[in-house]
Amino acid sequence: MAKIADIYYKLDPWKIIEEGFDSNRNMVSESIFSLGNEYMGVRGYFEEGCSCNSLLGSYFNGVYEFSKDVNKTAYKGIIDHTHFMVNSVDWLYTRIKLDEELLDLGTVEFKDFKRVLDLKEGTLTRQFIWNTKGGKTLKVRFLRFLNMDKTNEGFQRIEFEPINFTGNIKLIMALDFGIIHAAREKNYWNIVKKDFREDIAAIIGETLTSNQRVYSGFKLISDCIIEKSAYVKDKLIGYEVTVNLIKGEISKIDKLVSNLVVKDTFMDAEHIWSNGTSLVKKQEEKGFEAVLTDSTALWNNIWNRFDIQIDGDDKNQQGIRFCIFQMQQTYHGQDPNNNIGAKGLTGEAYNGHAFWDTETYCLPFFLFNNLKAAKNLLEFRYNNLNKAMERARMLDCSGACYPIATLNGEEACDLWQHASLQFQPSTGVAYGIWHYVQLSYDKEFLYTHGAEMLIQISRFLRSRGAWNQLTNKFGFYAVMGPDEFHMMVNNNCYTNYMAKKTFEYTIDVLKEMKTNSRQSYDMLQKKVNFTEEELQDLNNCAENMDILYNEETKIYEQHEGYFSLPHIEVDDIDIEDFPLYSNWSYDRIYRSDMIKQPDVLMLMFLYNQEFSSEVKEANYEYYETRCIHESSLSPSIHSVLAAELKKHEEALNFFGFATRMDLDNYNRNTREGLHTTSLAGAWVNIVYGFGGMRSDGEILKFYPSIPKIWNSYSFRVVYKEAILLIKVEKDKLNFKTLNGKSVEVSIYDEKYAIHPEGINIPFPGGSR
């Protein structure tokens, strides 16, 4: 895999540290140092303004605008307008002037720059020493954090410590809706209201066409402000303050900001205002320090359930914690109307859209630590079932077709070759329901919400599929599987297999409901009006599903004709050619056996236990050599399978890409935002890969292994209410529960009851 690390940040088990400022890397750092709490996210930009390249981004989950671009060539079923997560209020807006010198790290003289993201506490700090042209030396320190519990709340602290002078400094501290959505070079906000009341400066902005409103209000807390006056501009409100600095003493200003998203277009502005005001007041009541203490405790709790420790590999230790941290920041199941954008809340690339990554990569992360979050992700799909049904209509199909990219449930991908041909989102939702129920036993969800989605997804697949006129097998024609380097293919193995499983599970669930919960069965029957014939038809399709398999080589053919495609040696492709989408003619990407990401192998990850080791090995050997991993999600899946196939070196190499994708800017596009869903992939990688966990059977199974260079590692999963701690050392394993519960799991295909006191198990065949 031709990817090269760009190592920049200091190694530390719990921190991301930048020492000295590289302005060329500023946008990458802004992504890396992002903060978020699911409700909102803010990039690690310099709040005082900076003339360096910067993407000043502040986003709220689910706050979007409609794109005004109309797709001229929108034939039927092709999306002609889209929506995108819109850059919102810069609630950290600050300007600092000392003797008329504006603080701008792009132009002023400074030293001892240090920026630290503390993963244990959830804080971002930055400090440096500013030497003004007038000869003054001032130590400046910024701190910011978001409340993970009361997610409206953001906190900013600025500290000044003059080294060689006493005197005044001037600041502007404000809220700015004049923010530019960088990807479209435009501001998307009208101001509904801005005012100062009860010592709170507040502003309500409204998006131009989606008419979503955001209230932002703040209070300044400081005992060193000697002058404060209103500072108001077109889309900005705040204060100009003068702070008296005394040589050798630290002066501190705290900004307490509450942001409130209002999607209800009927709520009047005054009502929003008063809700916002009371949020700021509560925030002030609790106070900066108390919230910071609580927030640290909350992060501590998170780490108690999620932490992964790696002894003997500092890079991956830092990397995996960064992944877990950023994933928590992006989503922790607070609201079923939120989902997980491909870039989280850290940038504008991919428009903030959620993809099929949610169910296939992110869901497992939550299934084993936060079932409520896992359920909420599925509730998001249920809440948008009607929109998926509308989408199926647009495609001349029945049932429900889930969007390839969305914020609000509507398909937002205007490339027909993806939006009309890829059904991973739909089969992924079905898989997600199955996986969730498998681990949660949440039959209520299954019977009231899950089953309805299943029947509608099955209906869509049934109407989109067709019968081969020679073999009379059922399959899908003109599709694109997970591998996005082959389009308009027939009988993509992944698509057909996933559809078969969807049909079977739908039938099973309905049978089970009929027996176990006749009332919900009848209600569902009444609501969606399915018939016995329909279920028999689904069964017939499942039984006759066209799965292309070569008995001799034991290789599944990715799609019809794949085996005979012209061959490309992927290792011979010039590194300058990557990313191929930018450097190769578009059609050239699609006509060889080169694949972008796992397709058949993805199936072998999702339904791991349905394939023999021999088959997995044959397919891995065949497809891995043809894969260029141009998706950030590719390495972790390969790593999981490599670990299973005892290709330990390879597994570790892939793992490194997954954990440090963004920290080392492997894809050279971290500046656009983090590869959030691949952060989840990194967790999947270690737990399913080295941990060898398998969750696609009746009992949770483990086949742990350990890379040669590691001394030990440990991870935690919650299973049947027990918090399992699995520690893997060179020569033995230790399994125990942390919360007093006991639970049965399978380890190397033997069942063990795991108790709080734990058990040691030797590695089969000794250490690797």
Place this chain on the structure above:
Amino acid sequence: MAKIADIYYKLDPWKIIEEGFDSNRNMVSESIFSLGNEYMGVRGYFEEGCSCNSLLGSYFNGVYEFSKDVNKTAYKGIIDHTHFMVNSVDWLYTRIKLDEELLDLGTVEFKDFKRVLDLKEGTLTRQFIWNTKGGKTLKVRFLRFLNMDKTNEGFQRIEFEPINFTGNIKLIMALDFGIIHAAREKNYWNIVKKDFREDIAAIIGETLTSNQRVYSGFKLISDCIIEKSAYVKDKLIGYEVTVNLIKGEISKIDKLVSNLVVKDTFMDAEHIWSNGTSLVKKQEEKGFEAVLTDSTALWNNIWNRFDIQIDGDDKNQQGIRFCIFQMQQTYHGQDPNNNIGAKGLTGEAYNGHAFWDTETYCLPFFLFNNLKAAKNLLEFRYNNLNKAMERARMLDCSGACYPIATLNGEEACDLWQHASLQFQPSTGVAYGIWHYVQLSYDKEFLYTHGAEMLIQISRFLRSRGAWNQLTNKFGFYAVMGPDEFHMMVNNNCYTNYMAKKTFEYTIDVLKEMKTNSRQSYDMLQKKVNFTEEELQDLNNCAENMDILYNEETKIYEQHEGYFSLPHIEVDDIDIEDFPLYSNWSYDRIYRSDMIKQPDVLMLMFLYNQEFSSEVKEANYEYYETRCIHESSLSPSIHSVLAAELKKHEEALNFFGFATRMDLDNYNRNTREGLHTTSLAGAWVNIVYGFGGMRSDGEILKFYPSIPKIWNSYSFRVVYKEAILLIKVEKDKLNFKTLNGKSVEVSIYDEKYAIHPEGINIPFPGGSR
């Protein structure tokens, strides 16, 4: 084929007649009554203005604007901006007022409306009786025609005959660049200059971004104008005139217009002006009547070479003459910088672009009657060879890739699925060169221009193709053949076969040149630097070309996997669903065995003699039932093959669609312009179909047949300088030459020398 005639115009062997005005059909009639002379074209709109639905269109061959739409998702090789034939000056602009009542056939009271397109003379006349609100009755008659020889010249005549009054009438007669390009609802002209000099009103317009200029100037000739004053508006210049009408007498005003296109951006406006002025003066010198007389004579000459007579089928008689007439109007080989737009000069659909239709459908029309025109069409491609080479570079390929749609040689199709996947234009040019040389023996063209195109086309195809990794056959992957209902397919039979023929012909031509014209061979070798190895490699590709053929069924597979695609009964598709592009989800069109137009059968038309009757029959039976003919070019090819296979009823049915496609508005979109290239298809249809002519062998062959309902038909072709007249009667054929020459042809596989005195040949097996 689910297409229904909308019969409206009166039947007449030499005229298209509209009696009574149906305003709902106004835009269709505007297309039907279009005039053109290759240089310019003007729709049959009412020059006095009309409040009915109208597309007021006036176009010049090759005068285009650049589209400002940028394709946002333009990956490499995808066209991000296009060009289009732009609606230009309304040089017929007229307004007529009688007692303050404006003549507008959308609002005034009138009767006895009659509009006539005279195919023999090339004139359009229109007359009606206008009853004003004030009780006046006035007979109005319009006449217009374009000079087919001096193609800058346009003529307009207006005649008034007052029935019940004597008095004045007021007219504005002008030139208007304020014309709206209907497809984009925008005017694209700046005015460089407008003025009255030497009694000529003239104006120079310049396109906004392509900076092409058009001069338009006119003179009024009339002895009944009693007042004339300047009438000038923003983009318009002309006169307001008062004409004195005398009861019972005809008053006549002639407008003589010269238009001059200037693509040379360096020419200064004064120079253009003086060139334009001298054109108007020459036009006046010759005079209206003299030009009309010459023009009629010129049309007479055209008919002497092109006429097709059908005895016993008035509809097809009228239809075929309409086709020949409109084809001549669109193109007759005046200028190698012109080409043939899919809609000719009759509308804005398809942006005026020329497609692969030029070489495959239009070229034969000229090959047998006007070799200069045929050659000019190929010169157009030679003149644009550099642009085709640039296009190949954009596609990461070598050589030259001819555009799927163009006016100026650059690819103008921004749908990658066509522009990057269809190679019919390139193989079509190679076929065209071969076909032209086959009939013209123009070795000079072949050696100096043709061979260079051939080697560059072959290079493109070689670099775009690839080797199957299992069979080690050469072929094309991720392509779209002529059938546009299957995309990203592999080893499309047509594409592979045409490439094989292109390689073989290229090699043959270079061999021949090496022997026959070493100098041109060396020059070419020096210019394009080909090697023996390269030619051997092409030969290897040709020999190993993957042509999918089923020995048992004798059917060529359209592409890999076609035979097993889900089957659709095309006859079961609801007629309301057509056109499918508008009514079916885009992806739905691409995933069954339904085809849009001939693909394998197209091949069997182009290389007819390389396939046995048995094979042709098997493939016809198979593919015709799967074809919905959603291309206007489809019926004629099917008709030709049906005639060959003795399916005479079917052949005649298809022929009817071809000849009367627009007259009967079969596709319900004639309002957008004529299906110009399918007009050529109609000629091909009768000559290659019923006439059974075959031009793809060493000698010209004929296998005539005659539809049951026809008494006789005749057609003319020029072959080896002899004008052949072939008359086919119920029970015999008569072949003779019209210009004193003798020539050998094959008739039912026997060779005959054809002399001026002619020979009669009985039908084999009696009358059909």
